[in-house]
Amino acid sequence: MDIHDLTRQLHVKNDTKIVLYVADGLGGLPQKPGGLTELETANTPNLDALAKVGISGGSIPVFPGISPGSGPGHLGLFGYDPIKHLIGRGALEATGIGFHLEQGDVAIRCNFCTLDAQGNITDRRAGRIATEESTPLVTKLRAVSIPGVELFVEPVKEYRFVLVLRGKGLGGHVHDTDPQRTGVPPLAPVAADDESKKTAEVCAEFFRQACQILAGQPKANACTLRGVSPKPHLPSYEEVYGLKAGAIAVYPMYKGLARLVGMDLVGNAQTLDEQMTVLEENWAKYDFFFVHFKYTDSTGEDGNFDAKVKKTEEYDAAVPRIMALKPDVFIATGDHSTPSMLKSHSWHPVPTMLVAKNCRTDACQKFGETECLRGGLGQFEARFLMPLALANAGRLTKYGA
Amino acid sequence: MDIHDLTRQLHVKNDTKIVLYVADGLGGLPQKPGGLTELETANTPNLDALAKVGISGGSIPVFPGISPGSGPGHLGLFGYDPIKHLIGRGALEATGIGFHLEQGDVAIRCNFCTLDAQGNITDRRAGRIATEESTPLVTKLRAVSIPGVELFVEPVKEYRFVLVLRGKGLGGHVHDTDPQRTGVPPLAPVAADDESKKTAEVCAEFFRQACQILAGQPKANACTLRGVSPKPHLPSYEEVYGLKAGAIAVYPMYKGLARLVGMDLVGNAQTLDEQMTVLEENWAKYDFFFVHFKYTDSTGEDGNFDAKVKKTEEYDAAVPRIMALKPDVFIATGDHSTPSMLKSHSWHPVPTMLVAKNCRTDACQKFGETECLRGGLGQFEARFLMPLALANAGRLTKYGA
Numbered sequence: 011m012d013i014h015d016l017t018r019q020l021h022v023k024n025d026t027k028i029v030l031y032v033a034d035g036l037g038g039l040p041q042k043p044g045g046l047t048e049l050e051t052a053n054t055p056n057l058d059a060l061a062k063v064g065i066s067g068g069s070i071p072v073f074p075g076i077s078p079g080s081g082p083g084h085l086g087l088f089g090y091d092p093i094k095h096l097i098g099r100g101a102l103e104a105t106g107i108g109f110h111l112e113q114g115d116v117a118i119r120c121n122f123c124t125l126d127a128q129g130n131i132t133d134r135r136a137g138r139i140a141t142e143e144s145t146p147l148v149t150k151l152r153a154v155s156i157p158g159v160e161l162f163v164e165p166v167k168e169y170r171f172v173l174v175l176r177g178k179g180l181g182g183h184v185h186d187t188d189p190q191r192t193g194v195p196p197l198a199p200v201a202a203d204d205e206s207k208k209t210a211e212v213c214a215e216f217f218r219q220a221c222q223i224l225a226g227q228p229k230a231n232a233c234t235l236r237g238v239s240p241k242p243h244l245p246s247y248e249e250v251y252g253l254k255a256g257a258i259a260v261y262p263m264y265k266g267l268a269r270l271v272g273m274d275l276v277g278n279a280q281t282l283d284e285q286m287t288v289l290e291e292n293w294a295k296y297d298f299f300f301v302h303f304k305y306t307d308s309t310g311e312d313g314n315f316d317a318k319v320k321k322t323e324e325y326d327a328a329v330p331r332i333m334a335l336k337p338d339v340f341i342a343t344g345d346h347s348t349p350s351m352l353k354s355h356s357w358h359p360v361p362t363m364l365v366a367k368n369c370r371t372d373a374c375q376k377f378g379e380t381e382c383l384r385g386g387l388g389q390f391e392a393r394f395l396m397p398l399a400l401a402n403a404g405r406l407t408k409y410g411a
Numbered sequence: 412m413d414i415h416d417l418t419r420q421l422h423v424k425n426d427t428k429i430v431l432y433v434a435d436g437l438g439g440l441p442q443k444p445g446g447l448t449e450l451e452t453a454n455t456p457n458l459d460a461l462a463k464v465g466i467s468g469g470s471i472p473v474f475p476g477i478s479p480g481s482g483p484g485h486l487g488l489f490g491y492d493p494i495k496h497l498i499g500r501g502a503l504e505a506t507g508i509g510f511h512l513e514q515g516d517v518a519i520r521c522n523f524c525t526l527d528a529q530g531n532i533t534d535r536r537a538g539r540i541a542t543e544e545s546t547p548l549v550t551k552l553r554a555v556s557i558p559g560v561e562l563f564v565e566p567v568k569e570y571r572f573v574l575v576l577r578g579k580g581l582g583g584h585v586h587d588t589d590p591q592r593t594g595v596p597p598l599a600p601v602a603a604d605d606e607s608k609k610t611a612e613v614c615a616e617f618f619r620q621a622c623q624i625l626a627g628q629p630k631a632n633a634c635t636l637r638g639v640s641p642k643p644h645l646p647s648y649e650e651v652y653g654l655k656a657g658a659i660a661v662y663p664m665y666k667g668l669a670r671l672v673g674m675d676l677v678g679n680a681q682t683l684d685e686q687m688t689v690l691e692e693n694w695a696k697y698d699f700f701f702v703h704f705k706y707t708d709s710t711g712e713d714g715n716f717d718a719k720v721k722k723t724e725e726y727d728a729a730v731p732r733i734m735a736l737k738p739d740v741f742i743a744t745g746d747h748s749t750p751s752m753l754k755s756h757s758w759h760p761v762p763t764m765l766v767a768k769n770c771r772t773d774a775c776q777k778f779g780e781t782e783c784l785r786g787g788l789g790q791f792e793a794r795f796l797m798p799l800a801l802a803n804a805g806r807l808t809k810y811g812a
Contacts, residue, residue, distance in 0.1 A: 011494055016477060063444050368752065370759050371444045372784060386760075388790035390475060397476030401758040408756055409473060410480035410493070411503050 013089055013397055014250040016409060021252040026338035026403040028253070028298045029289075030395075032087065033325045034080075034264075035307030035348025037360040037379060041315060048306075048315060048350060049361055050378035052322035056329035057342055057363065057377035064340075065369040066377065067387025068359030069395060071346045077357045080106075083345030084267045088300075089251070089396030090244060097270070098182065098239020104172050105266030107164055111174065111241040116182045116209055118173040119166075119237040122147065122230035123188075125221075129195045134188065135169045136230040144169060147230050154219040159212050173216065173235070181206030182240025184213055196234050209238065246272025247298065251400060256292055258285045259302035268300055282324060286331040293335050301332070307355075310348030318350050339402045340365040341395065342377065359389050366402035414490055414798055415651040417810060422653040427739035427804040429654070429699045430690075431796075433488065434726045435481075435665075436708030436749025438761040438780060442716055449707075449716060449751060450762055451779035453723035457730035458743055458778040461766050465741075467775040468788025469760030470796065472747045478756045482506075484746030485668045489701075490652070490797030491645060498671070499583065499640020505573050506667030508565055512575065512642040517583045517610055519574040520567075520638040523548065523631035524589075526622075530596045535589065536570045537631040545570060548631055555620040560613050574617065574636065582607030583641025585614055590635075597635050610639070647673025648699065652801060657693060659686045660703035669701055683725060687732040694736050702733070708756075711749030719751050740803045741766040742796065743778065760790050767803035 038048035071078040071086045072093065081102045082092035097105070100117035111117060122136035122144060136144075148165040155161075159177040166172055183202035189195075199213035213235050224231045247255040249272070256276040257268030265275050274296070277288030285301055292299075303325050309318040332340065343362040346355050361382045363374075372386035387398075400406045439449035472479040472487045473494065482503050483493035498506070501518035512518060523537035523545060537545075549566040556562075560578035567573055584603035590596075600614035614636050625632045648656040650673070657677040658669030666676050675697070678689030686702055693700075704726050710719035733741060744763040747756045762783045764775075773787035788799075801807045 011474070013474065016473075016494070020477075367444075368440055368750070368757075370440055370448075370780065373781060384785060386784055387475075388469070388784075390790075394475035397474065398758070399476075401476035401478065406476060406478065406758075408478045408480050410483040410497065411500055 012091065012094070013393055014245060017089070017397055017400065017406065018250050020406045020409055021400060022405055022407055023252050024404055026297070026405065027293070027335070028339040028341070028399050028403050029301065029332055029337040030087065030299065030341050030343070030399070031301045031329075031332060033303045033306040033322065033342070033344050035310045035346060035355065036344025037347025037349070037356070037358050038310065038318065039349035039351045039358070041351060047379050048310070048318040049322055050380065052319045052326065054323065054326035054377055056326050058375070060329070060333070060340070060342070060365050061363055061374045061377040061381065063371055064363045064365035065372050065387050066361070066363045066374040066382045066385030068382050068389040069343055069362040069392045070359050070389055071392050073391070075357045077355045078346050079355065080263055080345065081267065083355070084264065086392030087343065087345055087395060088271050089393050090271065091393055095242060095244055097242045099237030100172070100239040101242055103166060103237065104164070104174055105270065106263040107166055107172060108262035108266060109162065109164055109172065109174060110269070112176065113241055114176070114180065115241050116175040116180045117239055117241070118175070118213070118235050120171050120173050120233045120235055121188065122169040122171070123196070123232050123234055124229055125195070125232045131189065131192045131194060131196065133229070134192060134234070139169050139229050141165070141167050144171070144230060147224065147227065150223050151220055153223060154216055156212055156215050161216070169230070175209065175212055180209045180212070182209070182238060184210045184235075184238040186234070186236040187213070187217070188234035188236050196232065199235060213238070242270060244270050248272055251396065252405065253298040254296050255298040255300065256296040257300045257302070258288050259300070260285070261302070261304050264302040264304070273300060282328050286328050289332065290335065306344065307348045310350045311353055313350050313353040315350040338366060339399050341399060343395065360392075362387060362395070364398060364402065369402055413492065413495070414794055415646060418490070418798055418801065418807065419651050421807045421810055422801060423806055423808055424653050425805055427698070427806065428694070428736070429740040429742070429800050429804050430702065430733055430738040431488065431700065431742045431744070431800070432702045432733060434704045434707040434723065434743070434745050436711045436747060436756065437745025438748025438750070438757070438759050439711065439719065440750035440752045440759065442752060448780050449711070449719040450723055451781065453720045453727065455724065455727035455778055457727050458764065459776070461730070461734070461741070461743070462764055462775045462778040462782065464772055465764045465766035466770040466773050466788055467762070467764045467778065467783045467786030469783050469790040470744055470763040470793045471760050471790055472793050474792070476758050478758045479747050480756065481664055481746065482668065484756070485665065487793030488744065488746055488796060489672050490794050491672065492794055496643060496645055498643045500638030501573070501640040502643055504567065504638065505565070505575055506671065507664040508567055508573060509663035509667060510563065510565055510573060510575060511670065513577065514642060515577065515581065516642050517576040517581050518640055518642070519576070519614070519636050521572050521574050521634045521636055522589065523570040523572070523634050524597070525630055526596070526633045532590065532593045532595060532597065534630070535593060535635070540570050540630050542566070542568050545572070545631060548625065548628065551624050552621055554624060555617055557613055557616050562617070570631070576610065576613055581610045581613070583610070583639060585611045585636075585639040587637040588614070588618065588635045589637050597633065600636060614639070643671060645671050649673055652797065653806065654699040655697050656699040656701065657697040658701045658703070659689050660701070661686070662703070662705050665703040665705070674701060683729050687729050690733065691736065707745065708749045711751045712754055714751050714754040716751040739767060740800050742800060744796065761793075763788060763796070765799060765803060770803055
């Protein structure tokens with residue numbers, strides 16, 4: 011069942027404003043069983059006050075037990091089935107560095123690697139070469155030239171870079187050339203379907219010229235090509251929800267994900283305070299705002315419980331500036347949990363709260379994992395958050411007579 | 412996933428009785444956030460007593476955020492996926508006036524409209540002509556005659572009437588002839604698929620003859636044809652559940668919906684008391700009873716909180732007569748919420764309670780929206796209620812070995 015089959019036909023326009031305020035990796039775990047999570051430990055008076063008048067619950071990013079990456083995590087929040095709409099790894103990598111993929115582009119994650127004199131791989135990550143060393147090599151690779159295809163070679167970090175192919179008739183499905191072991195040469199690029207035969211040839215020619223350019227380099231004298239993928243076909247917010255949507259994010263990955271669903275990137279904020287200013291300044295221009303806060307995730311990934319508590323308090327402290335704008339629907343949630351105890355994304359349902367005039371308030375008195383368990387949203391798949399937001403904004407008409 | 416794929420192969424017959432007691436639009440909202448809903452305000456001692464021994468929860472009619480019409484709302488309660496089994500608007504309109512559609516019939520909602528001398532529409536609803544004026548005109552339209560096709564022209568209300576086509580080879584997909592604006596003529600009927608070409612021709616001929624018959628009428632001198640749709644293909648209760656089912660409803664719409672899934676229409680009750688008498692008199696004859704109470708919805712639609720409270724108390728007051736019959740499974744629920752604060756159907760989960768010997772009672776002490784949040788049924792899609800009813804009646808065997 012595709013949510014958009016219904017929202018496409020049922021959405022109506024009005025003057026309401028919806029704010030989706032995302033704390034990346036919001037959900038957590040206590041340091042000891044039975045203790046408090048990061049969110050529950052944090053002093054969050056603003057979110058707690060809203061919990062009393064809103065409706066709370068636990069958002070399940072994909073399905074129970076699945077820990078999503080940033081791509082599926084955000085697609086779910088945006089209302090796109092994260093299983094149906096998979097963003098290929100190359101496309102996600104390009105998105106993450108802020109590269110603007112066009113329809114028909116093919117994106118590829120590349121690794122620098124080390125080959126011996128016989129052409130066999132001795133190091134699949136080129137000695138984890140530093141970014142300062144690899145960036146000039148990426149620049150050199152821009153000399154690769156293949157007739158009929160426009161090439162973009164962009165640095166990412168350390169041994170990783172992105173290659174984007176732009177041209178006619180390039181299918182997006184070629185198998186990885188990384189053999190996943192050393193002592194053998196990189197694999198030849200093999201098309202996974204008929205439409206991708208030309209793409210495989212372009213990949214082979216890129217590899218040939220890249221090896222020439224990199225010849226003599228002590229570490230990064232070759233590369234592997236992985237995660238070949240087309241620009242994903244995601245219908246836009248305007249089409250499926252009738253929403254003019256703006257994204258206020260700091261990191262390229264989240265800006266990129268928002269752009270993939272047709273949101274405008276608004277402002278150039280570098281801090282949460284600046285994000286709030288951008289929100290205020292652009293309040294009249296959009297129906298829907300996606301505001302992304304990164305640091306609840308990064309502190310969780312670092313395994314720093316106290317730092318995540320502190321970042322959660324920063325996330326809370328900005329809430330009054332949002333509420334002063336009187337959004338018709340305010341949602342606080344995360345794209346997934348990142349418990350500092352696990353130092354990674356996890357599968358745990360994410361504390362979520364929706365505040366709107368007719369939301370049917372529950373008995374929740376605070377915003378936190380345990381309290382959300384008795385919330386009126388229950389536990390729900392993240393992709394249902396957008397239809398709920400639209401309904402609470404009076405933007406969905408009745409289904410069937 | 413189709414529930415019926417499993418129930419079809421797993422159902423068994425026994426002597427149990429199931430009562431599905433539906434208060435239309437049961438769910439509500441408080442008059443102020445944090446207050447009590449209509450159901451929570453109402454004095455419902457009988458339902459409250461049952462909540463202590465039953466299992467409660469919140470029924471989601473379609474999916475979160477979707478406000479269903481009566482068609483999808485009831486299909487969900489009956490266990491039919493309301494997205495997969497869409498009842499076309501013409502078919503629903505025919506159903507709503509108690510017209511018994513046969514396999515192969517095509518049903519059409521028609522509007523009287525006003526054309527000027529040039530044949531352009533000046534009023535799409537013929538001045539909202541009163542029912543007393545329009546009904547004689549509908550009768551006149553029965554003079555339309557088209558070889559090879561049986562026509563039924565039935566009044567609905569004001570400017571609306573229903574046309575049903577019965578004959579061989581009539582596809583059910585023709586585009587609306589209502590141009591949705593004035594100053595232009597009605598559109599010609601266009602088939603949406605090859606199977607409906609003859610249907611489009613019949614529609615065009617009906618329109619031609621109707622205009623002749625209506626010529627000279629001051630308001631209703633023509634009509635538009637909309638929502639052309641076939642009788643929906645719904646498998647019967649007998650086939651998918653092995654249940655001999657009877658419907659005890661007052662309004663034609665709910666009788667019609669019940670008949671679409673193969674229920675018998677039982678009795679001719681006009682009041683809830685009479686419905687209870689019909690239930691008692693026919694207790695031995697059926698495995699399953701659908702008892703429909705309309706007024707919790709209509710008072711909600713009217714925006715009359717107090718009246719909805721009162722109607723909810725009437726709904727409660729009839730419960731002892733049902734329970735005196737000792738049903739093996741008793742379910743109290745609604746097809747959707749109709750909060751009087753919204754004066755319309757809404758998306759909010761519907762308070763639902765199932766009472767049966769082995770239902771695994773929860774801690775709920777009353778029947779109401781807030782209390783249901785801690786119920787053992789959790790929040791669930793309405794379509795899962797029927798398999799739960801069957802299971803609690805001992806009518807489903809094990810799936811797989």
